[in-house]
Amino acid sequence: MNNPYIVLPIILQLIAAVVLMFFWTKIKAQKTISILFSVVAVAVAAFMLHDVWHNGIQITQSGNWKAPFGITFVADLLALTLVLISSIAALGVSIFSAGSMRDERLKFGYYPVFHFLVMGLQGAFLTGDIFNLYVWFEVIIISSFVLMTLGGKKHQLEGAIKYVSLNLLASSFFLTGIGFLYGLTGTLNMADLSLKIKLIENSGLVNVTAGLFLVAFGIKSAIFPMYFWLPASYHTPPPAVTAIFGGLLTKVGVYAMLRTFSLIFGGDEFMTLTISIIAALTILAGAFGAMSRKHMGKIFGFLIISHIGFMMVGVSVFTEVALIGTVFYLIHDIIVKTNLFMVSGLVLKINGSQNIDELGGLYKSHPLLSLLMAVPLFSLVGIPPLSGFWAKIFFIEGALDAQDYLLVGSVIIGSFLTLWVIGKVWAEVFWKKGENLPKEAKGVFYDDLSRGKQLSYIIPMLLLSVVSLYIGLGANRIITLSQKIAAELVDPSSYIQVVLQNQMP
């Protein structure tokens, strides 16, 4: 089952980035090419997911070196689902950037770097080798550094300092963890590690290694004690960049945790307890942070943290039921968070401010747009039939099964606080009378834009809203998919079997 075509999502983004570089100053051509490539990427990812759903896990061994000697790329359901969802989010952002990014920023190569970032994401999802995962992480962070600082505004640079230094620190923790793993087992292939790590008698050493990975991925996904960089930096770049960051970057950390804790360090009591406490504190810290802020970007930034905590519930409990919740929530969250930051970008463009005290009356002035913005806001809370509701049932059921009442309580409180925060945003921005709107703001407002630019704001929001409606209404299908993925995570033997082929006993 050596199928070279599974690296296609990576290659496609690479080609897109390289082609875009030839159109360095021709911005209009860049916009068209980027959107075209993103559409193709979604189609390819959908086709591959369909194929793997019917034919089982596919692998490719780079350079035809058999695992564990070469670098393996593995396309299983979890990886391909995330490739598909991230391609959809990337398509949305690609269209959104065409209208919302200033030409000066686009001239400095925004689009090529954006495609390099997506390439890194796809690579991280598809790789089956822990060192290769590190390399893809570096591709992601260097692209995100450039996107974050592009334009060089004062607050951007200030946010970037925190973001850059903490990410560099996380990388060295990750590398240390890899060094420990190699020293312990002598292999870097995740399937091979899964078999060899069980033979190590000194469980203390394995736990230290697991702790290093937890810190490294924890900084990237912004879990409890390591989240301070996120609300300080995520609202500083333009809304299109924040949308791709908020939707995808933190989720890569969660994905990496799911992979390493299912394949390599599974089922240790000490780690389970640690992660469950971290998950509870992450949910609460994020939710309380969101309550105390008035800037829309910062509110949504804190909500990212809170919802990362939800996903950690599955990582901690690690039963099939809880993992269904995590996978479902991951699918829902990527779409909704990307959409949310687009909403905050549009609000900024309409009114010239993101301070909810200064806003108001949006429902009166733009009723249809408000309806569109209501979809991501209320799917985040999880009002049925929108997405986000189903996953929480699985979280609570999973945590109840494991008798972890701390987690049950914090998931419920976290959901209520999210409702409170979103209710506040809705009341302040949409319902309140627009009396103290800012009189002077820089740039062109939404109402004065040309029809085409207005559409480039609306189309991606419409696209992602339709996807989240589909996730909510077609929950049956997504649950079936999540169930299959969760079963694979709990029992990774088929993954190991496919990767190592005939070398299994």
Next chain:
Amino acid sequence: MELLLIFIIGLLHASGIYMLLRRSMFKIIIGLILLGNGVNLLIFLLGKLTKGHPPVIEDGAKIFTEIYADPLPQALILTAIVIGFGLQSFAIILIKRVYQVLGTDDLDELNSTDEEI
């Protein structure tokens, strides 16, 4: 040899973390560079040191019969050095730019993005 490396790694980590805890941006970068080098040496050490046995198969033989130096950690370090070098140069340029725009090297003065609204 191992013992010497252990001390060097410990020293690099300790001084790296000490520098990271300073308030100056410039010292943070120095700290990250020291830490990065400490980690690279750590991988080198954990890959086990073998003296005088290069990973080359003798003429006529098909497999290794004796012990040999593992080339993989060295390949890993090489990759990590290259990546780290790129990231560090980005960070140094970023810091220079931040210093030019904001006119300060003190991290305690870089907190306007954390402030309320």
